[in-house]
Amino acid sequence: MRERRRARLLPPRRVFEFSAIFVAGGLFVTTAYLAFRACPPGTVWTPLAFLLLGLIASDAISGGVHWAADTYGSPTMPLFGAFVRTFREHHSDPKAITRHDWIETNGDVCLFSAPVHATALLWVDNPWALSWMTGLFMGSYSNSQIHKWSHMDHPPRVVRWLQRLGIVLSSPHHQHHHRGPHLTHYCITTGWTNGALDYLRFFRILERVLAAIGVQATTRGSVPPTVPVHPVFEGRPDRG
Ligand SMILES: [Zn+2]
Numbered sequence: 001m002r003e004r005r006r007a008r009l010l011p012p013r014r015v016f017e018f019s020a021i022f023v024a025g026g027l028f029v030t031t032a033y034l035a036f037r038a039c040p041p042g043t044v045w046t047p048l049a050f051l052l053l054g055l056i057a058s059d060a061i062s063g064g065v066h067w068a069a070d071t072y073g074s075p076t077m078p079l080f081g082a083f084v085r086t087f088r089e090h091h092s093d094p095k096a097i098t099r100h101d102w103i104e105t106n107g108d109v110c111l112f113s114a115p116v117h118a119t120a121l122l123w124v125d126n127p128w129a130l131s132w133m134t135g136l137f138m139g140s141y142s143n144s145q146i147h148k149w150s151h152m153d154h155p156p157r158v159v160r161w162l163q164r165l166g167i168v169l170s171s172p173h174h175q176h177h178h179r180g181p182h183l184t185h186y187c188i189t190t191g192w193t194n195g196a197l198d199y200l201r202f203f204r205i206l207e208r209v210l211a212a213i214g215v216q217a218t219t220r221g222s223v224p225p226t227v228p229v230h231p232v233f234e235g236r237p238d239r240g
């Protein structure tokens with residue numbers, strides 16, 4: 001009851017989401033500008049290489065977050081409940097994400113990433129680290145949109161071209177995750193790191209390590225869209 005009262009005091013979630021996207025955009029432009037300004041004159045390939053490494057890291061991190069939401073917690077837990085439900089419901093209704101508008105698609109990821117980005121920006125001034133961060137957050141802020149495109153029957157032409165080149169997650173690649181028990185191909189930005197992580201059984205080993213210290217996986221199953229989330233984030237009938 002007290003939680004319901006607190007939820008009513010919070011501004012609508014959509015305001016949070018829009019603000020987070022706005023802040024994330026500003027942080028990204030600032031980081032790219034600082035990286036450009038910090039790099040020694042004439043250097044091109046080194047910052048581009050670090051940017052690429054940042055993109056690779058963002059793909060691996062997207063897999064880690066997706067795996068955590070698929071494997072631990074529940075839709076009813078405070079704060080992260082909506083995030084968990086997003087991924088679990090997505091298994092039972094993979095097309096739900098394609099019905100989300102731009103703000104709903106990108107708001108969550110900016111809400112969680114922008115505070116980390118802002119904090120890092122206070123400490124980092126090395127040109128290569130700034131280049132790496134530019135790639136990292138370019139991938140992080142766009143992964144939900146890229147994931148949505150991979151589920152669309154008819155994504156924009158330029159996106160289909162990027163998917164065919166393997167620059168962003170393609171539909172055939174991502175369908176490996178949706179076939180069977182959703183235990184592989186967690187990475188949803190470029191998909192570049194799925195092969196190595198799955199080959200090394202990285203997430204299965206991590207689950208064993210966590211189980212050994214008492215952190216047990218909760219149900220991996222999909223949840224139907226009717227399962228309620230924590231009241232702070234209620235009011236979304238078809239998160240996916
Ligand atoms: Zn999943």
Ligand SMILES: [Zn+2]
Nearest residue numbers: 090094147174
């Ligand atoms: Zn998916």
